[in-house]
Amino acid sequence: NLWEAKDQKLGTYSGGMKQRFGIAQALIGDPKLIIVDEPTAGLDPMERNRFHNLLSEIGENVIVILSTHIVDDVSDLCNNMAIILNGEVHLVGEPIQLIKKLDQKVWKGLIEKSDLVEIEKENDVISSRLYLGKVQVRIFSESPMQNGFESVSPEIEDLYFATINGLSIGGSE
CATH class of the missing domain: 3.40.50.300 (P-loop containing nucleotide triphosphate hydrolases)
Structure with a gap:
């Protein structure tokens, strides 16, 4: 046009x-x-x-x-991607295949703001954001989570945050 x-x-x-x-x-x-x-x-x-x-x-x-x-x-x-941080390639591969590496390893929960520091100390937090006055947390864990956390389908944003936060997800690093 x-x-x-x-x-x-x-x-x-x-x-x-x-x-x-x-x-x-x-x-x-x-x-x-x-x-x-x-x-x-x-x-x-x-x-x-x-x-x-x-x-x-x-x-x-x-x-x-x-x-x-x-x-x-x-x-x-x-079809292919790379995550580059501070001039270094940290992850390379096909987005769909890399996201699959997080299957059954991403957990989501809604917590009080006051609990965030403790959750971050005890878990591999992928991301957190304010949601309806609480904090929605996404955690990388190969073991089932308790306390109201549910397994969720991984998204490309989980892959990105996990990589820049230094979590090893088993990709081409």
């Missing part, structure tokens, strides 16, 4: 439209490789979806290297 907007000044375009122009420019000359840095940052959900579709389509014929902090983009767009 770039053709319809061909007469507008570049500064008047939305962020998504500017992103599409950047991709179009990158495709000139039929490259074998495209590197995109934070391509969906700042896009509204509709533009983000359009951009995902565009990158997926381009990725059928061109190698696309995606640099992003939006971890859901990785599972949506990438």
Whole structure:
């Protein structure tokens, strides 16, 4: 849909439209490789979806290297991934296979804020966030958890946080 907007000044375009122009420019000359840095940052959900579709389509014929902090983009767009921390590669592989390594090892519970420090001392906490006045905690454990924690399906965010928090999940490290 770039053709319809061909007469507008570049500064008047939305962020998504500017992103599409950047991709179009990158495709000139039929490259074998495209590197995109934070391509969906700042896009509204509709533009983000359009951009995902565009990158997926381009990725059928061109190698696309995606640099992003939006971890859901990785599972949506990438056949292979790497988690790089402080210039070092910490994990490499196919997102689906790496996430499977966490099957039956991610536990979720809702705790009081005052219990968080103790939970962090006793467990491998993947992530925690405030939720309805309490703290929702996701824990990596190969053994069943007690005290109201339930086993949950692992997500790519669990993989990311477990890796940057130094937890060994058995991937290609």
